[in-house]
Amino acid sequence: MNHAGPSPVPSIFPQFFAPGNGPTDFIVQDFAVVMIVAAMMMAITYKLKQPMVIGYILAGIVIGPFTPPFSLIKEADTLNVLAELGIIMLLFVIGTEFPMARLRTMGKISFAVAIVESTGTLLIVFFAAQALGFSFFDSLFLSLALSITSTVVTIKVLEDLGWIKSKSSTLVLGMLIVEDIFVVTALAVLQSFAAGGGEFSLPGLAVSLGVTGAFIAGVLVLGSRYIPRIIDRAGKTNDYALLLIVILGLAFGLSFLSTGIGLSSAIGAFLAGVLVAESNSAAVARILTLPLRDMFAAIFFVSIGALMNVSLVPMFIIPAAILILTSFASKLLIITGVLVRAKFDNVTALRAGFGMSTARGELSLVVVKGGQDVGAVSSTILPLLGVITVVTTFLAPYVIRFGNKITLTETKKSDGSSNMEESSSGVG
Template identity: 75%
Template sequence: MNQTTAILPQLFVPGNGPADFIVQDFAVVMVVAAIMITITYKLKQPMVIGYILAGILIGPYTPPFSLVKDVSTINVLAELGIIMLLFVVGTEFPMAKLRSVGRVSLIVALAETLGTLFIVFFIAQYLGFAFYDSLFLGLALSITSTVVTVRILEELGMIKDKSSILFLGITVVEDILAISILAVLQSVAANGGHLQPLTLAISIGIVAAFIGGVLFLGSRFFPKIIDRAGKTNDYALLLIVILGLAFGLAFIAHGIGLSVATGAFLAGVLVAESNSAAVARILTLPLRDMFAAIFFVSIGALVNVTLVPQYILPAAILILTSFGAKFLIVTGILSRAKYDSITALRTGFGMSAAKGELSLVVVKGGQDVGAITSSVLPILGVVTIVTTFMAPYIIRFGSRIRIQSSSDDDDGDEDSSSKSAEEKAGG
């Protein structure tokens, strides 16, 4: 008892305790983020750029000094950001939607994700990157930023196009693939870092059992629990229940060697299965925006800017490789599937343009299990910033393409495409 009373005053004396550092670091993150997001808004640039630049400014690697007192605080904030970001993304993907994305979307997503992963992997190996650095870079650069791209499509008035429907369907599958592959890579890396057949099979089995168990068993019980909480009309109770589910599954996933992102995403899918999904989504959107900001700022703070100059050239090569691979695979498959040229090209440009939220989650996941070196995060920071700046111009270029056979591109299914796009943009 005496020890407790002796310790408590130290925790709450300004400048003397860990609580003071946490509050100070959190305040710095939010204040600098607010300033940078105002600047990027005035410049009409995506918010993620402002968040990353804010993180770089306050980070421990930016001279002349760091505004953050404890780097571990940044890691904790990033982890919270990952959980909330992926949870809200999951609420946009009920299982009926996952089943309805269509055969073409499934084929395209599988081909372009795995194709880009292996192409970027071999290019990274040629550039001299370590084996796991190359794998995580390959996975990160195979993922399209859904949030950035959908917002650009909305601004350009293309959200009702046939190409936008395809884009949304493909990204649903791509997101699930990315999270699943990340879980496998983390599991293998955590178990000694050797891609032996037995280890790989066990890792895939663990991932499949966890995902399958949560979706099969969880969908029978958790939506009912959520609906009971929703029927009370007590929004605080509903919020606490769904957050408990999100952090609970994230904890279980972490405990069996998987990414917290996997558990959080699956928790979102279970919430989407409930009748209270719409209310739950409205309740969690402000949390998503806040924690997404924290996540991107935290990622920027962890970027070692002193390493950026020496990785500009490799980053440029990897950007071109990723863009070329995704564009050629997507347009090639859609053309073979008898889609008209304008739809194939616009979808190809949309899928190839931006890297963002999940790409950063992948690299953070590799860093968490100690699988990658310090060079990967600065490279992906450069890739994210450059591709996010380029994305509006690339997609706008695609929107200006006019081909005679595309006269029916914007006809039919406009209401459904608009609805799907708006739902995806909310995630």
């Protein structure tokens, strides 16, 4: 419901907002507003050296139907459409970074730690949310959202700080890959479970897992035999427009197929990206889709911000703080503990723990939006997660920098071997 007052824009530009104007006119108007305000906020966050995600979400809040004194968005349904397009393109481009060869050669330790910490954080946050009085499905989707670290924000922070090739960052990158795959798969299962009425039964859970597993396996096994060849044929024409249309057709086609069998469009888009990554034209395809990723990422985050009812935010400041601390502590302790048990030195374990414990972002918002799409979560969860995303994204550079202030010095043992010890000096 639109709680803001009527917009003065129609009275200023009556020719653009005549009564006879149809939905198409309003879509163009809303799209123009989204992109213009996003560009303005992007410039501001760039000047302030803050992550773009924060600017996009704040831009959405500014133009949204819940922000007084008036709404700059004419049709709220347009926001849902734009957000869905943003999800598909965002997950598709993420998928292009994960060819199957890379997934197969991923370190066992990254895989094991990511599964343990994602599952552990999910369970701990779920019980914390239940203790705070959230409903079962609100707690379930919230816990899944908070069990995932933002790949985009974390990698950007590590690159900006010049630590992307460090030992701990290599571990973090491996865990981010596993988390992305884990959360996309878990979201598909949760949505099927919620859409089925939420009645827990082992046969029902088995069916959800079976459908999800069969779809993923079928797309990867069968698709990898034929789809990369089709993409390469399009690439050999040297017609970049043809190649772009082919890969976009694949992205939206698999998204449509996944929604048709009751799964999230996100999983179809992600798998489409993986198939594109298998082709010899993957590098060119990635370059062609990067501008689309940036545009649709902006659309997605702005749309999410606009869908947030900011009047509810004050009610959830304390729960948001508790959930942030709970998820942060869970990830940090689990990751550090598992890596130390796996014979990593304490400093590397702590750095990886801090790197994985901070930012929540794109996939966290996708999870809650997915729960909202199937009617499983209440309207209060999106603004709550919006607050969590903004706070954790803002704090991410400082937390990661703090973790990396722990440096190493070598001391020689009597037998000639070296031992790594902690030093209190900062990183240069």
